[in-house]
Amino acid sequence: MRKASQLGDVTDMxxxxxxxxxxxxxxxxxxxxxSFLGVVAVNGIDLQVKPGELMALLGPSGxxxxxxxxxFAGLETPTAGRILFGDEDATHLPVRERRVGFMFQHYALFxxxxxxxxxxxxxxxRPRRLRPSGAEIRKRAEDLLELVQLPGLGKRxxxxxxxxxxxxxxxxxxxxxxPRVLLLDEPFGALDAQVRRDLRRWLRELxxxxxxxTLFVTHDQEExxxxxxxxxxxxxxxxxxxxxxDDILDHPATxxxxxxxxxxxxxxxxxxxxxxxxxxxxxxAPFQFPAGPAELFIRPYxxxxxxxxxxxxxxxxxxxxxxVGSARRAELILEDGLPSxxxxxxxxxxxxxxxxxxxxxxxxxxxxxx
Amino acid sequence: xxxxALTESRPLQWLLIAAAVAFLALFLVLPLVAVFIEALxxxxxxxxxxxxxxxxxxxxxxxxxxAAITVPLNLVxxxxxxxAIAKFEFRGKSLLISLIDLPFSVxxxxxxxxxxxxxxxxxxxxxxxxxxxxKIIFAVPGIVLATIFVTFPFIARELIxxxxxxxxxxxxxxxTLGASGLRTFMTVTLPNVRWALLYGVLLCNARAMxxxxxxxxxxxxxxGLTNTMPLQVEILYNEYNFVxxxxxxxxxxxxxxxxxxxxxxxxxxxxEGLSTGRRH
Numbered sequence: 001m002r003k004a005s006q007l008g009d010v011t012d013m014x015x016x017x018x019x020x021x022x023x024x025x026x027x028x029x030x031x032x033x034x035s036f037l038g039v040v041a042v043n044g045i046d047l048q049v050k051p052g053e054l055m056a057l058l059g060p061s062g063x064x065x066x067x068x069x070x071x072f073a074g075l076e077t078p079t080a081g082r083i084l085f086g087d088e089d090a091t092h093l094p095v096r097e098r099r100v101g102f103m104f105q106h107y108a109l110f111x112x113x114x115x116x117x118x119x120x121x122x123x124x125x126r127p128r129r130l131r132p133s134g135a136e137i138r139k140r141a142e143d144l145l146e147l148v149q150l151p152g153l154g155k156r157x158x159x160x161x162x163x164x165x166x167x168x169x170x171x172x173x174x175x176x177x178x179p180r181v182l183l184l185d186e187p188f189g190a191l192d193a194q195v196r197r198d199l200r201r202w203l204r205e206l207x208x209x210x211x212x213x214t215l216f217v218t219h220d221q222e223e224x225x226x227x228x229x230x231x232x233x234x235x236x237x238x239x240x241x242x243x244x245x246d247d248i249l250d251h252p253a254t255x256x257x258x259x260x261x262x263x264x265x266x267x268x269x270x271x272x273x274x275x276x277x278x279x280x281x282x283x284x285a286p287f288q289f290p291a292g293p294a295e296l297f298i299r300p301y302x303x304x305x306x307x308x309x310x311x312x313x314x315x316x317x318x319x320x321x322x323x324v325g326s327a328r329r330a331e332l333i334l335e336d337g338l339p340s341x342x343x344x345x346x347x348x349x350x351x352x353x354x355x356x357x358x359x360x361x362x363x364x365x366x367x368x369x370x
Numbered sequence: 371x372x373x374x375a376l377t378e379s380r381p382l383q384w385l386l387i388a389a390a391v392a393f394l395a396l397f398l399v400l401p402l403v404a405v406f407i408e409a410l411x412x413x414x415x416x417x418x419x420x421x422x423x424x425x426x427x428x429x430x431x432x433x434x435x436x437a438a439i440t441v442p443l444n445l446v447x448x449x450x451x452x453x454a455i456a457k458f459e460f461r462g463k464s465l466l467i468s469l470i471d472l473p474f475s476v477x478x479x480x481x482x483x484x485x486x487x488x489x490x491x492x493x494x495x496x497x498x499x500x501x502x503x504x505k506i507i508f509a510v511p512g513i514v515l516a517t518i519f520v521t522f523p524f525i526a527r528e529l530i531x532x533x534x535x536x537x538x539x540x541x542x543x544x545x546t547l548g549a550s551g552l553r554t555f556m557t558v559t560l561p562n563v564r565w566a567l568l569y570g571v572l573l574c575n576a577r578a579m580x581x582x583x584x585x586x587x588x589x590x591x592x593x594g595l596t597n598t599m600p601l602q603v604e605i606l607y608n609e610y611n612f613v614x615x616x617x618x619x620x621x622x623x624x625x626x627x628x629x630x631x632x633x634x635x636x637x638x639x640x641x642e643g644l645s646t647g648r649r650h
Contacts, residue, residue, distance in 0.1 A: 095545045096550065101546075102543070102546040109543075125544075173547065176547075177548055
């Protein structure tokens with residue numbers, strides 16, 4: 001494994017002759033659905049990845065994100081709906097004619113082939129009239145290995161590489177066929193935390209350089225929010241929300257998104273005459289919010305300390321504190337029977353168990369209860 | 371050996387080892403040695419005379435022919451069955467797996483009888499075959515059919531667990547890279563199972579040459595025509611020609627030893643490419 005600083009140096013490498021100037025295309029799903037023997041995996045999804053965009057598919061396991069990715073690749077056939085590559089209908093285009101660069105979760109490198117043979121495979125299997133000469137294929141494989149910063153490793157076998165190196169070989173192999181789009185299934189799933197962070201930044205830089213329309217699947221929200229231009233959040237085969245990190249974090253479209261992204265606590269509350277009852281206090285509800293039971297999602301940074309009770313404040317009783325990096329988090333019970341919420345406090349603010357704190361709610365993520 | 375909580379006391383260790391060695395010697399090594407001693411105890415000349423005998427030569431020739439037809443056919447069947455079972459989902463898959471195991475669970479004599487019931491003179495297709503003047507039972511085709519049936523599971527059984535474990539993602543990767551189905555099979559699937567395939571072929575071959583029960587029923591024991599090596603051994607033995615019987619046995623045992631050595635080399639060199647490598 002190379003050092004982190006070297007991993008980031010993609011932009012310095014201007015000597016590779018690889019040409020990615022092919023114009024990036026949009027890929028679109030229209031009412032796309034897929035069920036396996038009656039079990040619905042993808043349930044009517046409309047989604048467009050813009051040309052050159054880096055988009056993440058985020059969702060819990062079983063949300064249909066990998067199925068959606070495989071539908072785009074042509075590895076599954078949809079039960080309904082259409083797939084467009086640019087303006088071309090690709091719904092029934094066979095996998096091998098789609099020209100997608102697909103990276104598998106465990107990379108699926110060919111074990112019995114050397115790294116160079118793996119990378120060159122897509123060129124070797126081309127029909128004779130489209131196949132570059134042997135020397136050209138070798139040159140391209142070398143260039144690609146250089147691009148993914150594994151120069152000179154062509155003779156090794158996959159078993160002799162580290163996890164991070166294998167991932168980059170898989171990417172080089174996918175790029176070799178000059179794909180129109182890149183589809184990555186859990187690209188960092190099988191790596192340990194430090195390598196993940198390095199490769200994440202590296203992939204972002206590589207994307208900015210090659211400009212491929214890229215869709216990747218992840219269950220790691222930090223990864224999705226940090227790396228992608230936009231994030232599509234999937235739950236039970238449906239698209240819950242599509243947006244940038246700010247959108248998703250600050251304006252979740254559905255209770256699922258509010259609860260799934262960021263470490264939120266969900267409180268069942270009731271709204272009466274424009275006010276939410278919260279412990280021994282009340283907070284104003286958003287304008288014209290319907291009265292009745294509702295779900296309120298609270299994140300640690302949504303709460304601040306108020307110095308005294310007053311308009312829009314409520315109280316909570318401290319049941320525990322913990323140190324988180326350069327801040328302190330206090331765990332509070334607002335009302336018996338409700339789950340505890342957390343508030344971020346400055347370090348110098350020491351609190352005791354059992355102490356009552358006065359709080360303000362800065363942001364509101366409130367949904368009518370279903 | 372390192373002492374652990376699981377280590378037995380020293381005397382018990384020796385006792386267990388001695389029991390195992392004695393068992394192996396009595397039931398495996400001794401009989402094998404006995405075969406070669408019996409074959410050779412009157413010197414080399416009667417041995418060579420047996421091998422020069424026309425009927426024995428015919429039996430050896432027939433055994434080689436049967437193996438040469440059976441093994442390639444079962445290689446294709448086994449590969450096809452394993453490929454279908456390991457790489458695709460379909461209804462009736464568990465039924466197919468059970469069917470593949472059927473020859474293992476049925477007594478070979480019963481399998482032989484089934485073929486007689488199907489293709490014999492009084493059998494289901496008997497009169498039709500007679501009308502076309504096709505001989506299956508008491509002829510070489512019957513022996514080949516019975517041998518194919520009995521040895522069918524060896525290659526498929528060897529490949530299925532390995533192919534299942536390997537999954538389909540390498541094949542899918544090849545497809546996304548633009549390879550055709552045939553190309554994918556030849557360059558990705560086949561190389562991944564090549565050692566397991568060779569291993570299965572070895573076992574299949576050993577059994578094809580050594581099969582007695584099923585072949586005995588369908589062969590009719592016609593000297594020089596439908597006797598395979600195991601059947602020839604029985605005939606010679608029943609005629610009190612012990613040297614001859616053991617001479618042919620020694621050939622079969624020699625084949626078994628060659629298979630064993632080849633199998634051990636495979637297991638030793640390519641354990642990761644065999645599903646059995648980990649089981650043994």
